[in-house]
Amino acid sequence: MGEYARKYTKGNVDELIDLLNKAYADEWIAYYYYEVGAELVKTLDGKITADQLKEMAEDEEEHRKELAERIVELGGEPIHDWEEILKQANYPKITYPADRSDWQGFLKSVLEAERGAIEVYEKLVDFLHAGNGDPVTFHVIRHILQEEMEHEEEVETLLGL
Template identity: 50%
Template sequence: MGRKAREIVERAGVNVNQLIEMLKKAYADEWIAFYYYSLLAKLAKGIGSTEIAEQIKKIANDELEHQSELADRIIQLGGEPPRKFEDLVKIANCPYVKVPENTGDLKAIVKAIIEAEGCAIEAYDKILKWLKDVGPDPVTFHVIRHILQEEVEHEDLFETILGE
């Protein structure tokens, strides 16, 4: 635990326990996205599926990186990421990705990912706005801004694939 890190953030006026809970929700979102995206990359079939699956795998790996960054920050602030996988679904902002019945429907897969990325973008935007309102925490702000930027890039990539 980072006692000094927590102390500095608290001194800035941030409710660290509330911040940790928000970060845990985002952490859960990233694990869930990683799981579903990895699954969709494996299940996608049909013409063009190989290329789309490769993009989905890359995004899944980004989501795994995000959960690691969030876990680090949660621990630095004196918290602990959820220990039970089933708790992730309970606390997540974005608890599921709509997996289409027909995994040959690549358009439906891409739309599901766009929807999931949109949920993540909203969650990170909410954290950034909250941080701006309650007080400065430049480390958490930087981590969340970095992840938000990548989520926006993911959404844009899949909107481009979809032709939007």
């Protein structure tokens, strides 16, 4: 990070990088599970679920890239070891139903994951507001949080909630 930009990043940058890396790990896991889920889910109704999961996986991949870019800009390094990703993740596993035709079960698992992501990004916003101000990171987190909230709403709609 450049000297001029450093003065706008207040607080504990190392802790911020750690929090961003945890969110980065979550995005990797969500991307993986949503892609796998799209392949596993069956039935005609499941086609809608599979399409939704593929779209959401693309968004999670975008989030992962945005977080990685910001981590590097802050002088950190994104987690690059899969075992470390699983260890650092706030939500290291999404459990899908054994019955592959249970598209509602798939969506309920995704809904739980999206709500977990919203919590993670809300905590990051709180961290940034608690004397750890960084307008660039805040912008990135706000953007991702908005998309996670949209995902939650989309899944709730598909479930009829």
